[in-house]
Amino acid sequence: MTSEQLWINYKEKDNREAKDELIIRYVPLVKIIAGRLYNNYNAHIEFDDLLGYGVIGLIDAIDKFDHTKNIKFETYANIRIRGAIIDQIRHMDWIPRSTRQKYRKIEEVIEKLQKIYGFDISDELVAEEMGLSLEEYSKLLGEVTTYAIISLEEKIDDNSNFDIKSKNIEFQPEDKYVDEEMKTILTQIISKLPEKEKMVLQLYYYSELTYKEIAEVLSISESRVSQIHTKAISKLKISLEEIV
Template sequence: MKYLSLWQKYKLNKDIEAKTALIEGYIELVKIVAGRLYTTYGSNIEYDDLVSYGIFGLIDAIDKFELEKSVKFETYAQIRIRGAIIDQLRNLDWVPRSIRQKSKAVDRAYQKLEGILGRSATDEEVAREMGLSLGEFQSILQQVNNLQIISLEEKLMENNINNIHSEEDLIPESIICNKESYETLHESIDKLPEREKQVITLYYYEELTYKEIGAVLSISESRVSQLHTKAISRLKSKFLL
């Protein structure tokens, strides 16, 4: 295990110098997570702020990590770091109230229509349900994108982060939801329109950025953003609300 002697000094003797060395040794993990989130939230927050929020997650991970668990610290820590950043963004409440209201309206429209139709609702159907033109609806999707990501990622963090005991607990399905909800999640993702399913897979499982996903699918970043927002609204209407 990396830094094993430092881990032993800190866990066995609460050696503060060892803890400091561990923080310095793993700081790159914070930069990696903050960098990826910055590609999403960069227009609203500074990269250095994301790093500072993530450091609290790293410290928390070091404090709570158990050496006897059969899980890599790096994997465990990245979840904690990501959770700390998301929590802080939520606490800052930097998303305007009007955007939150629009996000809820989109979620309600998808939930109502897909409950009635028994299939994925089209953009035109959702726009009509909300009393909007297609262009206005697509504009709203762009506006609520960041909030939708935070909403889902909060669920990713809160459901399983305290129940990690082994590498098996860190598979994407387990991170995304409690095990009893896996079937619902799997079925919901499988029923997404193909493009939306591809975006969810590439973003959450392959951890690609919007720019990278756009290159893979030969579409613009803004289109990736729209597809992602629609997919999250559909998933939330199934099992997150």
């Protein structure tokens, strides 16, 4: 049976079996999204847990999806599934207070230097401002990478249904306006980043490469990719806080 017929059977005929079949049919989408997020959180959460949260988001998406609209379900579900997983992760509050404090300190220093030198701030400059050696600063960036990603996602989520790598929008006109505005703001901020930081963001979010794959493309270490990524998203979050 086609997906179109399943939607008709469920939405117009309230057929429970059609809903079950839709869930089964789109579970692979949940696995893709959960797998992507697992790359960020694997040290702190089980993949099966992420998958479970994602299925909850999938069911919610199926219940709320309007099949009469000219929008692909995958487009709508991507936001719902990802949002459900991230919401659950946020509620777990498993990130140590010390990690949050370290990241906020980095943010404060980058924000200060950014106002003076713009977006092209060297690691040496940030390390010096923090009173750390370059080695100590690099290690610190590695420690806060996961929280940096969550922090940016929370900031975006608080202001929009926008997904950093997605062109997806919700159905309501006001949501579309907010998403388009957020998309424009992020595009403008990213365009100001140093070339290597832009490249890492592009390869990570749009091309969906792993740190290992990005390292091979850019001929640098995985840890260096992680550091560049952390710096880039810190700048994005700082800039978003100044604008929205």
